[in-house]
Amino acid sequence: MKNRNNYDVVVVGASTAGSYFARRMAERGFSVLLLEKDERDRLSPSYDIFHMGKEEMKQFGLPEVKEGDGIYEFEFSESAICSVYGNHPKPSELAVVGMHKHDYCVLMNDWAVEAGAEIIYEASFKKLTYGENGKINGVVYEHDGKEKTVSCRLVADCSGIPAVVRRSLPDGYGIEKFELTPKDIFYVTLRYIDFEEKRESRYLRSDFWLFYKSWLAPSGGSDALIGIGACGGFEQAEKVYKVFEKYVRLPAHKVVRVEKGRTPYHRAPYSFVSDGFIAMGDAACLTKPNCGEGCTASLVLEDIAVDVASAAMNDGGYPTRELLWSINKRYNNTQGKEFASLMALLGSIIRHSAKANEFLFKNDVIFSKKLLGNMGNGIELSLGDYAKTLIYIIIGLVTGNIKPAELKAVIDAIVTSGKLTAHYEKYPETPEGYEAWAREAELLWAKTGKVAEWDSVDNF
Ligand SMILES: Cc1cc2nc3c(=O)[nH]c(=O)nc-3n(C[C@H](O)[C@H](O)[C@H](O)COP(=O)(O)OP(=O)(O)OC[C@H]3O[C@@H](n4cnc5c(N)ncnc54)[C@H](O)[C@@H]3O)c2cc1C
Incomplete structure (x- = not known):
């Protein structure tokens, strides 16, 4: 470990989100320190096999894996979504690579180090330090039983669900401090x-x-x-x-x-940035609403963050909330609005019985081959699709396969999801409009159901 106490960027958490940001910022010529509370040999221990889309790995230029390297495990492209009784599969084809998570995280650590980032294992984040102007200017961490302080201009919270940095910020710092229940x-x-x-x-x-x-x-x-x-x-x-x-x-x-x-499984914070701070990965709830996967979902925000933070920090500048703000704007106008609308839709559309599920799968409406086979690809429905949906919903209501309350949940979900999309498109250009925008967003989110509030197994 090198003996320095001043970096441009400190990243807390060296799993997929932290390693990627560290690598990309180091490539831009910034000095980067990654702090990881676990030992290198114990990194990412909770589960073994994970997937990434083959195209996404290429899109983000992630380290490649191949048969026999001890990280790669398999590749497949056939998948399907099935009804409650395992019938009427809706197939899709997407090449997916299966890997060992711990080994891939270690590979990503080394990939970040290769670009010039430094990493300290068994280094646990304790608190942030602030300058006289009240803005973040460093991090205190514990390593080898001692507290150490490093100064920096930007801290990235990549600590996963605990979001240890985001949650330690003082009230009024401009970021929500919610803890996941x-x-x-x-x-x-x-x-x-x-x-x-x-x-x-x-x-x-x-x-x-x-x-x-x-x-x-x-x-x-x-x-x-x-x-x-x-x-x-x-x-x-x-x-x-x-x-x-x-x-x-x-x-x-x-x-x-x-x-x-x-x-x-929570909406992302309304703002990811503040003075000298950014939240990413699971610490910012950046998981795909249809499957809970987060490794590549976070990289969309991270690519934007690398561009904006680099411009803000060039020539020794401090990345203020104002200078980082376009990260929020650019993200929420793209993946942010898509995830918000999909999460709102799914939160209510799951409120249906086994009978309705089988009926809709069988007749290829709502849970259709077109929608489920292209999940997340921004699929557009034609007038014919809407007409078919309407006809089968009427048949479902008449035959008792769909209850009026289930239909209402679907309609409410579609309306709220559409309103959220429109609202995220209007994300403010500058921090000035933020409070009013967040209040309005809160009202819309209050209308969406939580997946945890619906017990599917009670609905046979
Ligand atoms: C069973 C399961 C299967 C999954 N499968 C997939 C999949 O196939 N594909 C996919 O894309 N996603 C999958 N996910 C989701 C994926 O695991 C997460 O979205 C992703 O790991 C988030 O990465 P992250 O870097 O943000 O956080 P994490 O992976 O949680 O990493 C956070 C890091 O921060 C460190 N840290 C925490 N506190 C501190 C501290 N105080 N000081 C210093 N360091 C700290 C932790 O030790 C950890 O290394 C799966 C999740 C589960 C539970």
């Missing part, structure tokens, strides 16, 4: 399984059962894995799993290993 977290249990009947080729496809938020996917070290997730807690996920096992027939298998992990 169990209702705002997606609790995931992964069962690594071996099939009882040996297969000739490796299991390389993924199926998702929306009603239970459960999936069967390829794995490493076993034939496949079954994932189940629920907002509220692991117990809730187990309750749903019992019903899932009853209604969906999976190939006979035995469970060989179980892992548990948590990922945020």
Whole structure:
């Protein structure tokens, strides 16, 4: 470790979000220190296998992996979303790479160091320091049982769900300090399984059962894995799993290993930046609303942040809230508005019974091949699609497959989701309009349902 106490940027948390930002800022010529509370050998311990889209890895220029390097595990492109009883699959094709999470995080650490960033493991963030003007000017961390202070111009919070830096900011610093409650977290249990009947080729496809938020996917070290997730807690996920096992027939298998992990399911903060500060990754709830994945979702914000922060800090400048503000504007006008509208839609659209689920899947409306097969690709519906949806909703109501309350939930969801999109498009150009914009956003979010407030298994 080099002996310096002054950096341009300090990044707290050296998992995927922190490593990426450290690498990109170091590439721009800034001195960067990454602080990571865990040992290098214990980095990212909660679960083993994770996925990234192959195209996304290319888009963000992430380190490549290949067969035999101990990080790469598999690649597949066939997947489908199925109805409550495992019928009417809606297929999609997207090339996905499966890797070992710990090993990929270590690779990303080394990738950041290669560009000039420094990293200290077993270094735990304690608090921020502030200059006489009240603005952040450094970080205190604990390492080897001692507290150390480094000065810097920008602190990036990449500490994951605990958001240790964001939550330590003084009131009135311009950033929300909310802590995620169990209702705002997606609790995931992964069962690594071996099939009882040996297969000739490796299991390389993924199926998702929306009603239970459960999936069967390829794995490493076993034939496949079954994932189940629920907002509220692991117990809730187990309750749903019992019903899932009853209604969906999976190939006979035995469970060989179980892992548990948590990922945020909450809207992102209304502002990511303040004087000398930015929040990213899970610390800023940047996960995909349809699946809870966050590794590449955060990089959209990070690419914008690298551009804006570099311009603000060139020639020794201090990255004030005003100078960083366009990160908020650019992000919320793009992925921010898409995630907000999708999260609002999903929060209410899940409020339906097993009967309605099967009916809609069967007739290819709402849970249609076009929508589910292209999730997140900004798909546009035609007049014919709307007409078909309307006809089948009327048939569903007449035949008792859809209840009026379920229809109302869908309509409310579509209306609120549309309003959120329009509101995020009007994100203020400067901090002046922020308070009024955030108040209006709060009213819209209050109209959306939380996934944790709907218990699908009570609705058979
Ligand atoms: C079971 C499961 C499966 C998932 N699968 C996928 C997937 O396939 N694809 C995908 O994209 N996403 C997946 N996700 C989501 C993904 O894991 C997260 O979105 C992603 O890891 C977030 O990265 P991050 O860097 O923001 O935070 P984290 O990975 O949580 O890293 C935060 C880092 O900060 C460090 N830290 C915390 N506090 C301090 C402190 N006080 N001082 C210093 N360091 C600190 C932590 O030790 C940690 O290393 C999955 C999540 C779960 C639970």
